[in-house]
Amino acid sequence: xxxxxxxxxxxxxxxxxxxxxxxxxxxxxxxxxxxxxxxxxxxxxxxxxxxxxxxxxxxxxxxxxxxxxxxxxxxxxxxxxxxxxxxxxxxxxxxxxxxxxxxxx
Numbered sequence: 001x002x003x004x005x006x007x008x009x010x011x012x013x014x015x016x017x018x019x020x021x022x023x024x025x026x027x028x029x030x031x032x033x034x035x036x037x038x039x040x041x042x043x044x045x046x047x048x049x050x051x052x053x054x055x056x057x058x059x060x061x062x063x064x065x066x067x068x069x070x071x072x073x074x075x076x077x078x079x080x081x082x083x084x085x086x087x088x089x090x091x092x093x094x095x096x097x098x099x100x101x102x103x104x105x
Contacts, residue, residue, distance in 0.1 A: 007067065009067065010066070013062060014059060014063075017059060017061050017062035018055040018056075018058040018059045018062070019055070020058050021054040021055050021056070021057045021058020021059070021061065021086065022051045022052075022054040023054070024054060025050045025053060025054025025055075025057070025090055025093075026047070026050065026051055026054065028050075028090060029046060029047065029050050032094075042101040042103070045097050045100050045101050046094065046097035046098065046101070048097075049093050049094075049096055050093050050094055050097060052093065053089050053090060053092065053093030054086075054090065054093075056089060057082075057085060057086040057089040057090065058086075060082065060089070061082045061085075064078060064081070064082055064085075065078050065079060065082055
C-alpha cells in the first residue's frame with residue numbers, strides 16, 4: 001500500500017525557480033562586491049553560500065506560490081511575502097558567509 005499525494009511537484013519549474021533565485025542573489029552580491037573593490041580569495045565562500053541561499057529561497061517561492069497557493073485570490077500578496085522571505089534568507093546567508101571568513105563579528 002502506497003500513499004500518493006494528489007498534487008505532483010513540477011521539478012522543471014522548481015529548478016527554474018531555484019536558478020532564478022540563485023541568479024538574483026548573485027546579482028545582489030555582485031553589487032555589494034563592486035563597492036568592496038578588489039576581489040580576493042575570501043569572496044568564494046560568500047558566493048557559494050549566497051547562491052545556495054538564493055536557490056533555497058527560489059524553491060520556497062515555487063512551493064508557496066506555485067504549489068500551495070496556486071489558485072489563491074491574491075497572488076501579488078503571496079509574491080510580496082515571498083520577496084520578503086527572499087530578502088531575509090539573503091541577509092542570513094550573507095551574515096553566515098561573512099562570519100565564516102571572519103568579517104562579521
